[in-house]
Amino acid sequence: MTLAPALKDYIEHARWFGGKGRDWEVGEVRRVGTLPGSTPDLTVVIELVEISYADAPAGADPEFYQVPLALYPHREERLDHAQIGTLTEGGRELVAYDAVHDRQAMALWLQAFAAAADGKVTADLLAFHRVAGHELDTDAHSTLFTGEQSNSSVAFGEDSLMKVFRKVTPGVNPDVSIHEVLTRAGSDHVAALFGWLDVVDETTDSTIQLAMLQQFLRTATDGWELALASVRNLFAEADLHADEVGGDFAGEAARLGRALAETHETLAAHFPVSVRSADEMAALAGAMRERLSAAIDVVPALADHAPALQATYDAVAGLADVPVQQIHGDLHLGQTLRTVKGWKIVDFEGEPAKPLSERLLPDSPWRDVAGMLRSFDYAPRAVTMTSYALDADVDEEGQQAYRAAEWSERNSHAFLAAYAERELTAAEQTLLDAHVADKAVYEAVYEARNRPGWLAIPLDALDRLAREAAQDRTESR
Numbered sequence: 001m002t003l004a005p006a007l008k009d010y011i012e013h014a015r016w017f018g019g020k021g022r023d024w025e026v027g028e029v030r031r032v033g034t035l036p037g038s039t040p041d042l043t044v045v046i047e048l049v050e051i052s053y054a055d056a057p058a059g060a061d062p063e064f065y066q067v068p069l070a071l072y073p074h075r076e077e078r079l080d081h082a083q084i085g086t087l088t089e090g091g092r093e094l095v096a097y098d099a100v101h102d103r104q105a106m107a108l109w110l111q112a113f114a115a116a117a118d119g120k121v122t123a124d125l126l127a128f129h130r131v132a133g134h135e136l137d138t139d140a141h142s143t144l145f146t147g148e149q150s151n152s153s154v155a156f157g158e159d160s161l162m163k164v165f166r167k168v169t170p171g172v173n174p175d176v177s178i179h180e181v182l183t184r185a186g187s188d189h190v191a192a193l194f195g196w197l198d199v200v201d202e203t204t205d206s207t208i209q210l211a212m213l214q215q216f217l218r219t220a221t222d223g224w225e226l227a228l229a230s231v232r233n234l235f236a237e238a239d240l241h242a243d244e245v246g247g248d249f250a251g252e253a254a255r256l257g258r259a260l261a262e263t264h265e266t267l268a269a270h271f272p273v274s275v276r277s278a279d280e281m282a283a284l285a286g287a288m289r290e291r292l293s294a295a296i297d298v299v300p301a302l303a304d305h306a307p308a309l310q311a312t313y314d315a316v317a318g319l320a321d322v323p324v325q326q327i328h329g330d331l332h333l334g335q336t337l338r339t340v341k342g343w344k345i346v347d348f349e350g351e352p353a354k355p356l357s358e359r360l361l362p363d364s365p366w367r368d369v370a371g372m373l374r375s376f377d378y379a380p381r382a383v384t385m386t387s388y389a390l391d392a393d394v395d396e397e398g399q400q401a402y403r404a405a406e407w408s409e410r411n412s413h414a415f416l417a418a419y420a421e422r423e424l425t426a427a428e429q430t431l432l433d434a435h436v437a438d439k440a441v442y443e444a445v446y447e448a449r450n451r452p453g454w455l456a457i458p459l460d461a462l463d464r465l466a467r468e469a470a471q472d473r474t475e476s477r
Contacts, residue, residue, distance in 0.1 A: 002029075003029065003084065003087045005085075006085025006086075006096070007049055007067060007084060007085070008025070008026045010084045010098070011049065011051075014166075015149050016150055016151060016152060016166040016167070017065070017166075018150065018167060018352070019053060019063070022054070023054035024051055024053045025051075025054075026050065026051065027049075027050030027051065027052050027062055028203075029047055029049050029050070030047065030048045030201075031046070031047055031048075032046050032048055032125055032126070032201060032208075033045065033124040033125050033126035033199055034046075035108045035109060035112060036108070036112050036115070036121070037108045037111055037112070041072070042070060042071070042072060042104055043071040043094070044068065044071070044099055044108050044109075045068070045069050046066060046067075046068045046069075046126070046199070047066070047069060048066060048168070048201070048208070049064065050063075050064055051063040051064070063167060064167070064168050064208075065166055066164065066165060066168050066210055067084075068098070068100060068164065069084070069098070069099055070097045070098075070101075070102040071089075071096055071097075072095050074095065075095050076095070076097065081101065082098040083095065083096070083097050084097060084098060100144050100152045100154055101144055106142035106154055109162065109197075109211070110138055110160075110162075112126075112197075113128050113194070113195045113213050114136045114138045115128070116129060116130040116195060117130055117132075125199050125200050125202070126199050126210075127197070127198055128195060129195050129198070131184065131193050133192070134194050134215070136159065136160060136194065136213075137156065137157055137160070140156040140157030140158075140159050142154045142156055143155045150166065150167065151163050151164060151165055151166050155216055156216070159216055160214065160215065160216050161213070161214055162214075163175070163211060163212050163214070164211045165209065165210060165211060165212075167352070168208050168209070169355075169356040170201065170204040170206035170208050170356075171206060171207070171208075171360075172207075172209065172360070173212075173356075174326075174329075174348050174359055174360060175212060175348045176193070178326065178348040179191075179193040179212065179348060180193050181267070181270045181271070182266060182267070185266050185270060188262075188341065189259045189263045189342070189344055190263070190346070191215040191344055191346065192214060193212065193213075193215075194213040194214055194215065195213045196209060196211065196212040197209070197211040197212075197213075198210060217339050219339045219341075220339045221337065221338045222334065222338075223333040223336030223337060223338055224375070226249070226252065227249060227333050227376070227379040228382065228383055230247040230252075230379075230407070231383045231404070231407055232247075233247030234380075234406075234407055249411050250410050250411055250414040251414075252338065253376070253412075253415040253418070254415065254417070254418035255343055255418070256415060257414070257415040257416065257417070257418030258418045259342065259343040259344075259345065260331070260368060260372070260419055261419045263328075263345055264325070264327065264365045267327070268325045271325060272362065274323075274325075275321045275322060276320075276321070276322040276364075277320060278319070278320035281316060281319045281320060284316060284317075285313040285317035285434075288313045288316070288437075288438050289310065289313050291438065291441060292306065292309055292310075292441055295442075298445050298448055299444045299445060299459075301444075302441065302459075302462075305459075305466060308465070309437055309441070309462070311469065312430075312465075312469060313437075316430060316431060316434040319427050323364070323365075324363055325363075325365065326362055327362075327363050327364070327367060328345060328348055328350070328368045328371075329348070329349075329350030329351060329359060329363065330347070330351045330371065331345070331368040331371040331375075332374070332375035332378075333372070333375040333376070333379065334375070364431055366428060366432045366435055369416065369419060369432060369435075370436040370439055371435075371439060373412050373416070373432075373436055374436060374439045374440060376411045376412045376415065377412070377461055378457060379407070380403070380405075381404050381408075381460075382454075383404070384400055384401070384404055385457075433469070437462065437465055440461045441458070441462075443458035443461075444458040444459060444462075
């Protein structure tokens, strides 16, 4: 009895599956290991499921999704919500469940990490790695986070957090490699890495990283939610400016700016740093133009902004010797956590839609800065797009838009000033402007496809960028 048909149905409805809406089939289902501590009454295995898409280009590599299974000889009613199907092994019929939902199965993962201490423990082809400095609480019960989308996260009490990578790619996962470097360097701006799990996959002849175990940030609050709370507080105080309300966010924005700057400094000290030549900068500008051209096909309104955007990209093409290094690659307020010990930056995987080979490449730190500036612009305008705005003591839409712009500008300036601690050079400002514009073009496509009612947010931002660029050109004459 094969599990493949049941796996297809389960994966198709999983929040973490990225191929929804496409025609796809399950290829090979490959077991890459059995967790130590498994017994006939509970066997925990890891399956790699090959996914092939009907619309994939000829010769394209398949995708691989990790599905850890808890195999029981009988039905476990407590796990009915996570049941995948049944299979026959060794003459026995076993009921298969998604293991991240099962505390008994997760306990085996935690025990395997604990056994690794400061080093590595192997089981089959699986290798559990540990970073010294923390003794795991092996008595802690697991709790699956329900809000995850691209991965699955499991907390072990208030001691540790395990992220199980669902879509896996042969090679080094930057979330693991960057966290390891920052942890060993003593960075205060990430959750400390405790360990990771990988497998030497014979089929792809490479190492595939399957999970990471890190510090559980017990007092953490999501940065995006904090920003929204600050905006709502401002909107509720109709007669006060952003710097006068109790929920003013500028201090936090500045602290976040310093946290990012120090993180970039640590990454530059431990990863290769190079410079982009004039030819490479021209290629970057060309890639931005291509993204704009493709975006106009989806969002025709972007054509109105094309001349100003082209001028911005042309300026980038004129740069040379631009420093590049390891960066976050997908930074926004939702990738930050505020704790009692300061800001933490999370999820260093980069943009999930990009191939791993691209996510590992060095890039300009100003790309991370641009992502955060766009997030500061989004927060107040997201509030105006939701029911939160109904509670605001603001009579006119124009007044609310003014206050949203005030919040965005104040916090963007606080963040950037703290990050740079000096005036930006002309080249830095040019590059930052281009990355901000490129990000807004990406946002326009996303909103057109997913939230058409929010399309005005990136389009309005491009309007402002065009006006500011025109003003700068006028003042420079």
